[in-house]
Amino acid sequence: MPRTMIDKYPVADGGSYGITTGPDHALWFTLVRSGQIGRLRPGAEPSCHQLEPDCGPTIIVPGPDGALWFTEYRAHRIGRITTDGAVTEFATPTPDSGPYGIAAGPDGALWFTETAADRIGRITTDGQVTEFRLPRTGAFPSAITAGPDAAMWFTMHQANAIGRIDMDGGVTVHPLPVAAGPVGIAAGHDGAVWYVAIASGHVGRIEASGATAEFPVPDRAARPHAITAGADGAMWFTAWAGNSVGSFTSGHVIDVHDLSALGAEPHGITLGPDRAIWVALETGALARVAVEGAETHVTSRHVTGRSPRPSQ
Template identity: 75%
Template sequence: MTAVSIEEHPVAGGGPYAVTTGPDGALWYTLVHSGRIGRLVPGDEPAGHPLAPGCGPTIITNGPDGALWFTEYQAHRIGRITVDGEVTEFSLPTPDSGPFGIAAGPDGALWFTETAADRIGRITTGGEITEFPLPAGGAFPSAITAGPDGAMWFTMNQANAIGRIDTDGTVIVHPLPTAAAAPVGITLGPDGALWYVAIAAGHIGRITTEGGIREFPLPDRAGRPHAITPGADGALWFTEWGGNRVGSITADGVIEVHDLPTPGSEPHGIALGPDGALWTALETGALARITRRPLP
């Protein structure tokens, strides 16, 4: 049997929001309040790279070019940072579009959501941008991930649906069974399905590439799950922003939840780290490292 150990690592700057493992074996994270990108090698001191104040960096991901790519929600830009800290920024064609989620696609480009413009965007590593309108207004597309079928899958937070977009821009919308569930995070699971979190309904959802949906309620339906990612143990790990917890769910739907050490720490993004542990960004000012350990 195992238990979960959680260690918090304070980082300078305001508001750690999303985190990912970079190609250099370091953790890279966004600081949404201070307008910075952070870098942490587990065991070392964190470092930061300044952006324009007030730009609101949110989600960060690995690009196919060996750099990190991120969204600037407040500045309506897509950013790129090399492992040496060189930053390039690309303004979007649609004003005030509110880019949020971003992920590498199967076509060698980055795909992103435009929450305020009801569009999915595509940017090449050279900075060429294409936008694809969604079939419904007010959808608030949020997180996005590559599926196993050569398409991108994304959450439609206010349309209460999961969307699929082909690389040619063709969109399919899958409505969710539970009304007003407000899906946010989404990721590809080890079982070949897409797994998402419903922040308003308090459940974890699973959708197959054919559109079959299952929902798994959390023990605390008011926990407000926010982000989800695969772990090294074959489970999906998620954050509960309102419940101050992290949790895991197996492909069979078995859920475990674990309280974070500091009350009100506001966990958002979560990712598998270079050390094999799970790391989550706590908006109150730290990264938390989550590991399983044997019980005595």
């Protein structure tokens, strides 16, 4: 039987929330409570870059320009940080918009959600912002990802739907068949888009046609939150209420890996530079999850050892 290796890396007591792999082969993460952007190269000590303490940095992703881009949920801004720590911030045109999800698009720009404004935003790498109004009010657009069809796909948490926006701003809404409360979303290995439903406790799959399939997680009250594609062909997701991380294989098998011994409350998740899965824990740490003997396993040192939840 494969053995799961789970390591904990304390970083800072600031509410680790979003996480991604940067172009410098380091982990970059947001500290939503302390207003910081953190960086950790596996095997080295973490470092942090201070923003305004109450700006609420949330989701962070690599941009097409070699920098990292992130949302500031409380300050209503989009931020950019270079790998040497230089920060630039851009206000959204709509006041109090609550930007949350962000992802690089196929057009060389960054696309982001505005939870409080029912809009999807687009920002070029030189800071020019365009907004597109959604056809639903109170939809609470949350996470966003580039799909396999040269469009952006996003979750509509309160509208219980998955949205698609093309590069010209045309929006299609796909209502979900169950009361799901979708949050995290990511492109899969199979040409579909995958999402997690925090309210109903399932992993969902949606095709370009809008056809959906739902796969319940073992603990329906675990509140799955974020999802990413792993190097092993599986989709990996966090379950913050269940203090666990799950993997969903192409054979429709869900394995759950308990993180409660780490203090946990996992949120963001990403494929790391070492091909393992890395998770941001709100308790001020990162977790590394790898299956022994699998492609993703890399030997590393073992370290022993509440924030706003905009989309719960």
